[in-house]
Amino acid sequence: MTSLSYEVFPPNSAVGINHLNQVLAALQGLAPSFISVTCSSKAARLAQETVRVADYVENCCHVPAMAHLPAWYLSRTDVDRIMAQLRERHVGRVLVLRGDERPGLAKKDDFPHASDLIAYIRQNYPDFQITGACYPEKHPESLDMVAELQHLKLKVDAGCDQIITQLFLDNRCYYRFRELCAIAGIDVPIIAGIMPIINERQANRILRTSAVAVPEKFKDILAKYHDHPEALKQAGISYAIDQIVDLVTNDVAGIHLYTMNQADTARQVEQNIGALLQVSC
Numbered sequence: 001m002t003s004l005s006y007e008v009f010p011p012n013s014a015v016g017i018n019h020l021n022q023v024l025a026a027l028q029g030l031a032p033s034f035i036s037v038t039c040s041s042k043a044a045r046l047a048q049e050t051v052r053v054a055d056y057v058e059n060c061c062h063v064p065a066m067a068h069l070p071a072w073y074l075s076r077t078d079v080d081r082i083m084a085q086l087r088e089r090h091v092g093r094v095l096v097l098r099g100d101e102r103p104g105l106a107k108k109d110d111f112p113h114a115s116d117l118i119a120y121i122r123q124n125y126p127d128f129q130i131t132g133a134c135y136p137e138k139h140p141e142s143l144d145m146v147a148e149l150q151h152l153k154l155k156v157d158a159g160c161d162q163i164i165t166q167l168f169l170d171n172r173c174y175y176r177f178r179e180l181c182a183i184a185g186i187d188v189p190i191i192a193g194i195m196p197i198i199n200e201r202q203a204n205r206i207l208r209t210s211a212v213a214v215p216e217k218f219k220d221i222l223a224k225y226h227d228h229p230e231a232l233k234q235a236g237i238s239y240a241i242d243q244i245v246d247l248v249t250n251d252v253a254g255i256h257l258y259t260m261n262q263a264d265t266a267r268q269v270e271q272n273i274g275a276l277l278q279v280s281c
């Protein structure tokens with residue numbers, strides 16, 4: 001069976017706690033394999049909000065929760081505190097990341113790469129399931145795909161049980177990456193991260209900030225519907241469903257949907273692909 005999971009982000013000024021609780025109630029109804037909770041709030045609140053929402057997902061929604069942990073912004077003491085909190089709350093999954101530069105937020109020195117924190121958690125908290133991030137089209141800082149795979153191999157060998165990809169719009173990138181991973185001896189499940197792109201602002205931000213290849217088919221959708229929000233939303237969801245149907249048909253290990261806290265999007269996707277997931281690989 002192929003897993004289907006969702007990513008949410010903790011409340012911020014744009015998305016309040018009530019909205020998030022409604023989103024989580026809707027996602028719970030879709031019976032996901034797990035829900036991951038990002039960690040992108042500011043300074044002191046960093047990680048505490050993630051722990052709080054993960055606790056809610058695990059213990060109030062009764063869905064397995066996965067807490068994101070950004071290595072750059074955590075000291076060993078922070079990690080020990082957070083892992084104790086997670087264990088106490090029966091949250092047994094972490095997605096370990098390096099994090100990105102954030103203006104005004106000081107880095108800590110204990111874990112320079114995601115693999116350093118993964119090794120630390122594997123050694124000191126062996127009962128946790130550990131997931132890492134990966135980039136079918138290469139992380140922007142990697143010199144080339146060889147360096148990308150060498151570092152990914154180090155990361156997986158440090159203790160990843162599975163990896164989740166950055167979003168991609170062209171499935172051929174995922175298939176090529178999966179082959180390269182097999183050649184490099186990276187043999188953990190590679191879950192595909194899929195983001196339904198449902199408005200122009202989101203499309204522009206993604207096209208500006210990430211290095212994903214944009215197929216002509218997707219460019220045509222943007223060109224035709226950018227002035228028609230409802231049509232663009234529908235086309236964006238259909239595009240993601242199309243990607244997922246193809247991925248599941250080609251034995252992807254799992255789908256992780258970047259929901260952007262939009263329950264309606266997740267619901268539409270699940271309704272269209274739920275039955276496919278029941279068919280074993």
Ligand code: FAD
Nearest residue numbers: 038039068097098099113114133139141142151164165166
């Ligand atoms: P790393 O694995 O450390 O890799 C980063 C770069 O360093 C790569 O170029 C890699 O090749 C290189 N590298 C790795 N190891 C070495 C080494 N030993 N020597 C030299 N170079 C090396 N960010 C957040 O802040 N919060 C989140 O919640 C969050 N969630 C995410 C979820 C997913 C599924 C993904 C794909 C990304 C997420 N991010 C999040 C973004 C992530 O933090 C950034 O993409 C970051 O730039 C890289 O993180 P990483 O864990 O892949 O880093």
